[in-house]
């Protein structure tokens with residue numbers, strides 16, 4: 001058990017948020033397998049309040065990029081406020097998101113306010129953000145295990161995703177997970193490599 005836990009940590013500690021993607025295609029079946037892993041997540045009343053709109057069409061990717069960049073331009077022009085922009089300085093992000101078109105997949109994740117354990121039900125969902133967050137974490141781990149790079153992208157607001165992905169207004173876009181192969185020579189900011197030690201993130205009482 002110990003060996004497996006350590007081995008899994010060795011795997012996961014090499015995950016990086018990648019912002020330069022290759023055009024190298026990724027077969028849909030691989031994404032399907034990763035989404036199946038996400039679908040194993042625990043959720044409030046087991047209602048599984050998530051939906052993964054996996055966008056591979058170049059036209060739709062362009063639409064999403066354009067809408068996201070419009071929001072990001074406002075964000076970086078000052079909407080974010082100085083404290084937030086200062087916090088992002090060491091990561092070096094800006095409003096240009098070319099990877100949203102180069103990466104083969106944009107997995108648009110939606111949180112369902114209503115649903116139920118069975119498809120087609122219309123009951124109240126519970127612990128929606130917790131559940132969708134856990135499913136997203138599992139999806140990212142599955143992608144990493146499969147050898148895919150990912151990036152969590154959260155344009156704000158991102159209601160435009162409902163129209164582009166054909167999702168009902170009762171679903172709230174949660175985040176976009178960009179997935180694919182890293183571009184040759186892709187770099188990550190040094191800042192992102194600093195992970196807090198166990199003593200800073202856990203206590204044993």
Ligand code: IYR
Pocket residue numbers: 072075088091093094095153154155156
């Ligand atoms: N959504 C923006 C801004 C951004 C916000 C946080 I908090 C980050 O950790 C990284 C970026 C963007 O994608 O550029």
